[in-house]
Amino acid sequence: MHIRELDPSGSPLDYYGYELRRAREAAGLTQQALGSIVFCTGSLIGQIETTVRVPTREFSERVDAALGTDGTFSRLVGLVLxxxxxxxxxxYAEMEARAAYISTFQAQLVDGLLQTEGYARAVLGIRDDTELESKVAARLDRQRLLGGDRPPMTWVVLSEAVLHQEVGGRGVMRDQLAHLLTMRNRPWVKVQVLPFEAGAHTGMMGSFAHLRFDRDPDIIYTEDFIQGHMTANPDAVREGAVRYDQLQAAALSVENSAALIARVMEERYGNEPGSAERDMA
Incomplete structure (x- = not known):
């Protein structure tokens, strides 16, 4: 059987696949044998070794345990994702992971750090579902920073329109709004809703984020329909900070925001459970 040769310097994914094959063969295991140990198919092992599939953290932890690789794949998978x-x-993702304080305003969508798997899949698959599972896994992996030992203080202001824009169907939306409500259990995450009644506001030009760091200059991040833009220009940072303060002042309190989210969840999306979120390798 022809075995595809990988260049381990080609990309983090190529390096992961190369090292997985090397470690498996050094352990004297076939793909099928390793798959049986880590609770997946031998075919999936082969797909990851040849970069057809992207590994997840759970898969990487199981492989480390099976091959005795001392956390190598658990560390490498972060770069891969x-x-x-x-x-x-x-x-931006690299700067986001280093920030001490994250403030975002979202006019159209739930912020990526707070998206459920179903919601993320619906958003990322709108125009093109190529490599969709890899894109979803990468987005969800960003959320790990909220569960770290020193998570950033994260403040999210959502336009009320985000609650009403049905993304992925009623079940997905219900799960997503329920997930937002669980943020009340995290003291370092605050969610406010900017109600329709606020009228004209300083976020009408679009969504943006303000990152603050312990030692580095603040950053303002915006996106257009093609790509994102970061700047540490003091005037832009000052303007972004003022706009965000005004948005927070116009938004409902954290408690009243939660009440509105719960009301929209029940009245608009009913009691339908969301579709079961699928596991991937």
Whole structure:
């Protein structure tokens, strides 16, 4: 059987596949044998070794345990998943992971750090579902920073329109709004809703994020329909900070925002459970 040769320097995914094959063969295991140990098919092992499929953290942890690789694949998978983000977004994701304070305003969608798997899949598959599972895995992996030992203080202001824009169907939306309500259990995450009654506001030009760091200059991040833009220009940062303060002032309190989210969830999306979120390798 022809075995595809990988260049381990080609990309993080190529390096992962190369190292997985090397470690498996060093352990004297076939793809089928390793698959049986880590609870997947031998075919899936082969697909990951040849970069057809992207590994997840759970898969990587199981492989480390099976092959005794001392966390190698659990560490490497972070680079692999980040490499699946759009190239123009990767610099922001790196800065986001280092931020001490994240403030975002979202006019159309739930912020990526708070999206459920079903919601993320619906958003990322709108125009093109090529490599959709890899894109979803990469987006969800960004959320790990909220569960770290020192998570950033994260403040999210959502336009009320986000609650009403049905993304992925009623079940997906119900799960998503329920997930937003669970943020009340995280003292470092605050969610406010900017109600329709606020009228004209300083976020009408579009969504944006303000990142603050312990030692580095603040950053303002915006997106157009092609790519994102980061700037540390003091005037832009000052303007972004003022706009965000005004949005927070016009938004409902955290408690009243939760009440509105719960009301929209029940009245608009009913009691239908969301579709079961699928596991991937």
């Amino acid at each position: 980040r490499s699946q983000l759009p190239s123009w977004f990767q610099p």
